[in-house]
Amino acid sequence: MSIHTRRITILLIVAAIAFIAGRLAFRAALNFLLGGTLFGGNIL
DSSP states (O other): OOHHHHHHHHHHHHHHHHHHHHHHHHHHHHHHHHTOOSSSSOOO
């Protein structure tokens, strides 16, 4: 693999991880504000 291809591959992996982490952080913040559970609806 050339350096250019490797750099693009690493960039895509980092972007995917950042996207997933950002969505999880966004859901956690919303759940904290709404008082719900992280996965699924309210337990009650």
